[in-house]
Each structure stands twice: as structure tokens, then as C-alpha cells.
Amino acid sequence: MPTVHANDIDIAYKDQGSGDTPIVLVHGFPLDKRMWEPQIQALSGEFRIITPDLRGHGESQITPGPYTMDLLADDLKGFLDALNLQQVVLGGFSMGGYVAFSFYRKYPERVNALMLLDTRPQPDSEDAQKGREDMAQLAEREGASPIAERLIPRLLSPDTVANRQDVVDTVRTMITECPVEGIAGDLRGMALREDSSDLLSKISVPTLIVVGDQDAITPPAESHMMASIISDATVVEIAGAGHLSNLENPHDFSHAIHDFLHPH
Ligand code: MLT
Numbered sequence: 001m002p003t004v005h006a007n008d009i010d011i012a013y014k015d016q017g018s019g020d021t022p023i024v025l026v027h028g029f030p031l032d033k034r035m036w037e038p039q040i041q042a043l044s045g046e047f048r049i050i051t052p053d054l055r056g057h058g059e060s061q062i063t064p065g066p067y068t069m070d071l072l073a074d075d076l077k078g079f080l081d082a083l084n085l086q087q088v089v090l091g092g093f094s095m096g097g098y099v100a101f102s103f104y105r106k107y108p109e110r111v112n113a114l115m116l117l118d119t120r121p122q123p124d125s126e127d128a129q130k131g132r133e134d135m136a137q138l139a140e141r142e143g144a145s146p147i148a149e150r151l152i153p154r155l156l157s158p159d160t161v162a163n164r165q166d167v168v169d170t171v172r173t174m175i176t177e178c179p180v181e182g183i184a185g186d187l188r189g190m191a192l193r194e195d196s197s198d199l200l201s202k203i204s205v206p207t208l209i210v211v212g213d214q215d216a217i218t219p220p221a222e223s224h225m226m227a228s229i230i231s232d233a234t235v236v237e238i239a240g241a242g243h244l245s246n247l248e249n250p251h252d253f254s255h256a257i258h259d260f261l262h263p264h
Helices: 033-043 069-082 095-106 126-142 145-155 158-163 165-176 180-191 197-202 220-229 250-261
Strands: 003-006 009-016 023-026 049-052 088-093 111-117 207-212 233-238
Touching: 003 069, 009 033, 009 069, 023 033, 023 069, 023 095, 033 049, 033 165, 033 250, 069 095, 069 180, 088 095, 095 111, 095 180, 095 197, 111 250, 126 145, 126 180, 145 158, 145 165, 158 165, 197 220, 207 220, 207 250, 220 233, 233 250
Parallel strands: 023 049, 023 088, 088 111, 111 207, 207 233
Antiparallel strands: 003 009, 009 049
């Protein structure tokens, strides 16, 4: 797997396909670039798809946390610089969307279009921040397995959990292989994230918003709210999918991206 040195760390990534404006897809918590395999398969025949591992995830370098969204956005900026990419279509899934908000706030000139995928602009409540710290300490005490068992029923729809063992196994593998430093770094970084609600009205690039129709973590109502504020936004709800809509219904999810980039 190729690696570049950026913002003082080694960042691993996959780079497949070719096209004028590369699409960079940023994974969520506590996952890695493998979550994008269905989209790479569906779209890399027509587009260049680049999928980095965030610090502390997959094959990228592990550092102590917290991983603030601004730090991860600076990693991404260094990553684009290292690959000599001036402008990209930036897609962020969930925590990757929080990173995309931070990136857009700091480096809007590098973004040609945005894809906000099962994400939301609000920061954590005090209760949510406390829950993040409890989960970080659980990971530090007992490792990634209890985190996987706790998250799987929230990330996937009840139907996927009951009937799609392949999807459950893919998600469990990514979570249990995530370094504990990465899990704790994300959780403490997400707890510190700022409110991006004020940014929505300043987003001036075409924006695709995608959400699973049964997403319990970032529900469809949040997506429709974002679309009502962003000046040039389209929302697509993915049928039969929870939070991990790109893995639960990869066909419709990839189709939504394809239609956004190549409207008929
Ligand atoms: C994610 O999927 O990245 C996280 O669930 C987001 C969150 O916990 O806020």
C-alpha cells in the first residue's frame, strides 16, 4: 500500500482509477480505508478514487490523541500537498464528515465539491462528551472488541445485523483491528469538535448529502436540515440502510455519487 509523509506522520492510502478531479473519501470512526471498497469497485472505472487511512487507523502511523478534527484536517491538507492535488471532490463519512467541515473551514480553495455522507454539523452535548470519555477508557482497559459489540447495532440497521453476516463481519474486522490509540484519539477529538452549523451557509460548492433512511446516529432529518441551508445541495436517502449506508446498500450509495458527479 502506498504511503506519504505529511504533517509529521506516515499516511497510507489507496489510489485507484483516473480522472480530472480526484475524489478523496475520508472514513469514519473507528474504521479505515477498507470501508470504501464497494465504492472503489463501482466508481474507479470512471473516476480517480483516493482513500487515506486517518492517523491511528489502518496502516497509517499511530500517535497519541486526542485527534482533533482540525488536526485530521491538517493531515489531509498535508496529504493532498504530498500527492500534488490542488483541488478534490471531498467526501467524508460521519467523523470523516466532521473532518470535511474542518477542512472546508480552513482550506475551501482545495475543495471542488463536497459530499457529506451520514454526518451532521452539531458538536457533542455534555452527556455525549462524557459518553465518549467512558468509551475511550473502555477501549484502553479492554481493547477494541467491546467497542465493536457496542457499535455494531448502532452503525447498522436491525435488518443488516440480523441477515447480512458478511457486512457485520466486515465492520467487526475493521473495528477490532483499529488500534486502541486510534479509537481513544478519535473519541476525545470528536468530543472537542466545534459546531459547524454556522459553516453551512458559507458552503459555496456543489454538495451531495447522502444518508441511510434508518440512520440512528446521524438521522435523515439532520441531512434535510443541512440541505435547506447549503446553497447548492442535493440529498439522497439510501433505502434499507442504517448509518453505514455505503456498505449496507452499496449499489444505491455509489449510484448517488455517480449521479452527482455525472448528472444526466
Ligand atoms: C462515525 O461513524 O464516524 C461516528 O459514529 C460518528 C459519531 O460517533 O459521532
